Amino acid sequence: MDYQRDFDKLQNNFTIIKNSYLDSMAEHLWSYDTRLLEIQLDGLGRLQGVSYLRLVADNKTIYETGKSDPTEESHKRFDIYHKNTNEVLGALDVELDVKSLREKYFQEAIWIFIRQAAKTAVVVLFLYFIFNRILVVHIQHIARYLSENRGRDARDLELKRRPHKGQDELDVLVESINQFRSELLEANQKLESLNQALEQKVAERTRQLTTKNESLEKAMLQIKRMQATLVAQERLASLGSLTASVAHEIRNPLNFVLNFSELLTDSENLEEIKEISRVILKHSQRIDQIVRSMQILSGYDSDVLENADLNEIVKKAYQDTISTRSLGSSYVPPKVTYRLGDSMQVPVYTASLLRALSNIIDNSIHALEKKVRSNKNFEPELVLSTVVRGDSVDIVIRDNGVGIPTILGEKIFDPFLTTKSAGEGAGLGLTVAFNIAQKHGGTLKYNSEFGQWTEFVMSLPLTHERPS
Amino acid sequence: MDRICDVPAPYTRETELMIHIVIVDDEADTHLLYKLKFKKLFAHWGELNLVSFLNAQDCLDYLKNPENKPVDLILSDINMPGMDGFELLKEVHGMKLDMPFYMVSAYESSEFRTKAESLGATRFLSKPVDFHRLGEAVRQDLNLSEQ
Incomplete structure (x- = not known):
């Protein structure tokens, strides 16, 4: 302008x-x-x-x-x-002279610029010093303080400032920092005490667990001792009950043998003598059977392991059963069906195995007899088979007799459990058969449909391993 | 009814002293044994009417039948299929019958003996039966005089 x-x-x-x-x-x-x-x-x-x-x-x-x-x-x-x-x-x-006018103004403009620049620089420097003095120094101080004083014993943050009235932003900042720090310290302390409490708790729990473990171990030991005692007691008890059962089973026939023999001594009637003799023989055989069974069950028998043709044993077992039954004029089924595999030599305790199979076959015939008696049109079937399965052989005895009630389950193998009338069986047949299967390192299992059929399967190993 | 008995002797003046004994045992040969043994024991005591049952229920039915003559003595086994000897004893007492009741068992256990006594059995005999002692007991309990 x-x-x-x-x-x-x-x-x-x-x-x-x-x-x-x-x-x-x-x-x-x-x-x-x-x-x-x-x-x-x-x-x-x-x-x-x-x-x-x-x-x-x-x-x-x-x-x-x-x-x-x-x-x-x-x-x-x-x-x-x-x-x-x-x-x-x-x-x-x-x-x-427009040019000089221009130059003059140009120079003036430069001068103004320089002057203004100088003034601004001065002001800036001045402001910087002031700012530096009243703020930056303190902020640096705060930063240094924060980076150096992390421990809990550090003093509160304090700025080197001249005392002044009121509270400015720096004071607020310092106060906030100190408060934050103390709160942080407090929180840390709390955390630490919590940690300690936790550690204590863990230690206590560990101690408790250890004590519990120890007491458990003690209890375990006690239980083991008790168990041993119980087993011993159980053995004694089962021996006792076994003895009682055996005694009962023997005393009944013995009652006849003793008293009938006594009668024999002064009887003169020949017919009477004959009848009494037959009765004595029958009951003596009962006693003999029981004693044999007990011997087999206890393992006190003289049987030896030898290779034998299993099919022949199965056939012989059936024939033995039939002849025994015929002797006592008991029921005998009209026919038997054999489904035998190829002739095989198997290591067996022949006498024991014969007895086991005989016992099972006798049960089967008994089941057929019951059904025949109640149903005239019933056609009894008895099937004896041998089947090789892998490294063992199955002997299967199947009848279409009265079957076994499901409720009996594995109890049928218990000693002295019998469904027969007094004098017909002591309830040892299947127990003996089961034990003999085990003696061979084999198994005895059965399946049955009550009223329809029963199938016993005895599995014997083809090569014998001594049972441990 | 599984009843084994000999044809009872006809009821006459002479047979007024007939002894009526009932035996309960599931062993079928028991009847023969008692018959032969009692024949010897009772030879000089009078006539003997021996009736045997293979189970307790049949015996009860027999006792309940008013046509049958009163029973003088019951000899019962304990272990029998169905009702056992103890239950039979209870039933008999329930019928207000007070004839002597002998328990005869092959189970020689104090438990059975105590139970028999507590149920009011007259005697507990164990098998094998000692017929000499049995004879003595019968003589005492039935007031049979030695002749």
Whole structure:
């Protein structure tokens, strides 16, 4: 704006020249008074802002001063007319010093910039020092404090500041930090005590567990001892009950044998003697059977392991059973079906195995007999088979007799369990058969549908391994 | 009914002293034994009517039948299929019959003996039966005089 004003003032020179100088210059030119012209032009030349003057008359430069640097805005040509005739006497070229004006303003602008820059720099520096002094120092202090004082025994954060009234942001910050720190410490302490409590608890639990373990071990030991005692007691008890059962089973036939024999001594009736003898024989056989069974069960028998044809044993077992039954005039089934595999030599305790199979076959025939008695149209079937399965052989005894009630389950192998009437069996047959299967390292299992059929399967190993 | 008995002697003046004994035992040969033994023991005591049953229920039915003559003595086994000797004893007492009741068992256990006594059995005999002692007991309990 200043520049525009100065520029206008400079332009104003053209107007001044036109209004106040051109007329007198025309007079002097007319009179050709060069001296006055020069004086006038000198004066003109000293006008502020005029950088170049040239007076031309009759194509002749009469006067020239300054340096010419014509631009459109700085140069103006004035024609000089005669006052009365309007005849062109000459021309005056005037150039104004716009350039220096510009330079002047440019320099001034630079100066202003430099000055302002310097001022700003000073202010900034000043502000920096102040800021540094009142804030940064403390923030650095806080940062250092925070990075160095982590322990719990560190003092509270305190800034080196002059005492002042009120509370500014730094004070709030310091207070917050101290509060945060104390809270953190407190929380840490709590955590630590919690940890300790936890550790204590764990230790206590471990101790408790150890004690419990020890007592459990003690209890275990006690139980083991008790178990051993119980087993011993159980053995004694089972021996006792076994003895009682055996005694009962023997005393019944013995009652007859003893008392009938006594009668024999003074009987003279031959028929009576014969009848009594038959009864004595029958009951003596019962006692013999029981004693044999007990011997087999206890393992006190003289049987030896030898290779024998299993099919022959099965056949012999059936024949033995039939002949025994015939002797006692018991029921005998009309036929038997054999489904025997190829002849095979198997290591067996022949006498024991014969007894076991006989016992099972006798049970089967008994089951058939029961059904025959209740149903005249019933066709009894007894099938004896041998089948090799892998490294063992199965002896299968199947009948379509009365079957075994499901409720009996494995109890049928218990000693002295019998469904037969008194004198028909002591309940040792299947117990003996089961034990004999085990003695061979084999098994005895059965399947039955009550009222329909029963199937006993004795599995014997083809090669004998001594049972441990 | 599994009843084994000899044809009872006809009821006459002479046979007024007939002794009526009932035996309960699941061993079928028991009847023959008692018949032969008692024949010798009772030879000089009078007529003997011996009736045997293979199970307790049949015996009870016999006792309940009013047509049958009163029974003087019951000899019962304990272990029998179905009702056992103890239950039979209870039933007999329940019928207000107070004839002597002998338990005869092959189970020689104090438990059985105590139970028999507590149920009011007159005697407990173990098998094999000592018929000499049995004879003495019968003579005492039935007030049979030595002749």
